Amino acid sequence: MAQTAVRMDESALIRAAQAGDQSAFEQLVRQYDQSVLRLALNLLRSPEDANDVYQEAFLRVFRNLHNFRFDCSFHTWLYRIVTNLCLDALRKRRVRKEETTVVETSDGVLDRMDTVEESRAHGNPQRQLMSNELKGRIRQVLEGLTPRERMVFELRHYQGMRLRAIGETLGTSEEAAKNCLFRATQKMRASLGDFV
Amino acid sequence: MTCEEVRNNLPLFLYGELSFDAEDQLESHLDECELCRSDLARERTLHAAFDHAELTVTSDALRASRQEFQSRLSASAKGHDSFWGNLREMFTVKFHMPSVAQPIGALALVAMGFFGARFVPAGALGGFVSAGVADPIASRVRYVEPEASGRIQIVVEETRQRTLTGNMGDERIQRLLLTAAKDPADPGLRVESMDLLKSRPEMADVRSALLYALRHDANAGVRLKALEGLKGSAGDPEVRQTLSQVLLADKNPGVRTQVIDLLIQQKEQPQMVGVLQELMRKEDNGYVRMRCQKALHDMKASVESF
Numbered sequence: 001m002a003q004t005a006v007r008m009d010e011s012a013l014i015r016a017a018q019a020g021d022q023s024a025f026e027q028l029v030r031q032y033d034q035s036v037l038r039l040a041l042n043l044l045r046s047p048e049d050a051n052d053v054y055q056e057a058f059l060r061v062f063r064n065l066h067n068f069r070f071d072c073s074f075h076t077w078l079y080r081i082v083t084n085l086c087l088d089a090l091r092k093r094r095v096r097k098e099e100t101t102v103v104e105t106s107d108g109v110l111d112r113m114d115t116v117e118e119s120r121a122h123g124n125p126q127r128q129l130m131s132n133e134l135k136g137r138i139r140q141v142l143e144g145l146t147p148r149e150r151m152v153f154e155l156r157h158y159q160g161m162r163l164r165a166i167g168e169t170l171g172t173s174e175e176a177a178k179n180c181l182f183r184a185t186q187k188m189r190a191s192l193g194d195f196v
Numbered sequence: 197m198t199c200e201e202v203r204n205n206l207p208l209f210l211y212g213e214l215s216f217d218a219e220d221q222l223e224s225h226l227d228e229c230e231l232c233r234s235d236l237a238r239e240r241t242l243h244a245a246f247d248h249a250e251l252t253v254t255s256d257a258l259r260a261s262r263q264e265f266q267s268r269l270s271a272s273a274k275g276h277d278s279f280w281g282n283l284r285e286m287f288t289v290k291f292h293m294p295s296v297a298q299p300i301g302a303l304a305l306v307a308m309g310f311f312g313a314r315f316v317p318a319g320a321l322g323g324f325v326s327a328g329v330a331d332p333i334a335s336r337v338r339y340v341e342p343e344a345s346g347r348i349q350i351v352v353e354e355t356r357q358r359t360l361t362g363n364m365g366d367e368r369i370q371r372l373l374l375t376a377a378k379d380p381a382d383p384g385l386r387v388e389s390m391d392l393l394k395s396r397p398e399m400a401d402v403r404s405a406l407l408y409a410l411r412h413d414a415n416a417g418v419r420l421k422a423l424e425g426l427k428g429s430a431g432d433p434e435v436r437q438t439l440s441q442v443l444l445a446d447k448n449p450g451v452r453t454q455v456i457d458l459l460i461q462q463k464e465q466p467q468m469v470g471v472l473q474e475l476m477r478k479e480d481n482g483y484v485r486m487r488c489q490k491a492l493h494d495m496k497a498s499v500e501s502f
């Protein structure tokens with residue numbers, strides 16, 4: 001409640017930032033930067049890479065904000081920048097076949113990313129073991145999706161964006177975004193079917 | 197819709213992304229088909245498992261990214277490629293003011309205020325920061341006076357950016373937060389400062405800053421934060437008096453609702469009944485009326501005064 005109350009009207013904020021008001025620019029960044037960092041972290045599964053995307057994305061926003069003409073929402077404009085950066089990083093990674101952050105051990109999947117997440121699991125240890133294993137599997141399956149499938153899934157499932165908005169952000173149609181999501185969920189269901 | 201079509205559409209169904217017709221057909225199929233209902237249950241489990249696999253951003257990570265961005269921004273503004281840079285162009289090219297061109301440089305303008313440094317009265321710093329040689333200077337043009345000769349006189353105000361660290365127990369940090377809590381230019385800063393200060397409601401300065409903000413801050417978000425800070429001291433007579441006045445005067449229904457909640461925390465408050473009854477006479481927000489009515493009910497008081 002307090003959060004919404006202090007929010008200046010967004011277009012007023014943008015205009016102020018375009019006119020050189022740094023505190024408006026700061027507020028604008030702060031309205032979105034947590035979601036941006038979360039998206040990058042989940043897509044790239046590396047805090048360092050996520051931070052790189054954060055830095056580059058907001059520097060681009062800073063340099064190009066004067067070109068923003070309100071012909072789409074600021075969210076769409078910002079996410080075009082962010083998703084492009086993430087897709088580039090994912091594609092490069094695919095080419096280089098970089099080692100992933102997931103390490104197989106005798107106990108199953110151990111993930112160094114566990115240090116960056118809040119522990120949500122509780123309940124009995126058996127269940128927790130199962131859920132950790134499932135978590136690891138989900139992440140592996142996510143790694144197996146194409147960058148675009150991955151992106152659409154993240155934007156729909158974790159960022160809660162509508163397919164129409166996703167299409168607009170990724171420069172494609174709602175229908176194409178829907179197909180991407182469909183393929184992603186099919187693949188995930190196929191690989192995780194024995195877990196649920 | 198066949199079972200296979202239903203199965204294929206379940207993910208889109210869960211995301212609410214099916215067309216109206218498709219959703220309708222799918223739902224009527226589900227009503228009839230137990231197999232597909234169990235598929236839906238599995239799909240839901242999978243959906244929930246995805247939630248579980250999400251990585252969350254820690255506040256430390258966010259803070260580190262913000263800090264790094266701040267310094268990168270300052271560095272990037274040294275070049276001419278930013279729009280703050282245009283300001284420097286403007287001053288150096290059009291006005292030919294070599295003496296002030298430097299402090300009005302893009303770096304200086306960016307350094308001012310971004311993610312940390314704010315204008316604070318000189319006294320508030322109290323000499324507890326060391327003067328770094330490389331401290332960026334932030335400038336603001338306060339006054340512009342064209343002269344008949346074609347020369348222009350500009351008065352520039354300069355402040356220096358410092359980074360200060362300390363914990364809430366640090367008296368100097370407290371003093372700066374108290375100043376920031378009243379920064380008229382920045383409601384976001386007031387909220388953040390208030391949020392930190394409210395952990396120390398036992399301090400007299402903090403208490404009066406919270407009361408002051410509750411009465412006078414133009415921003416409802418700041419007033420709500422101040423209310424949060426006063427939660428523990430709702431029994432204090434001065435606080436209660438302010439709360440009663442705010443209840444009858446504040447323009448924001450959210451604030452009024454919170455005030456009611458605070459006031460009725462305290463049992464045995466006969467004078468409360470009068471305030472609430474007065475509110476009932478003038479309140480036109482339905483939700484606030486409802487809360488007020490309920491509070492009066494709970495106190496076994498009549499809704500109207502006679």
Ligand SMILES: [Zn+2]
Pocket residue numbers: 198199200202225229230231232
């Ligand atoms: Zn069926």
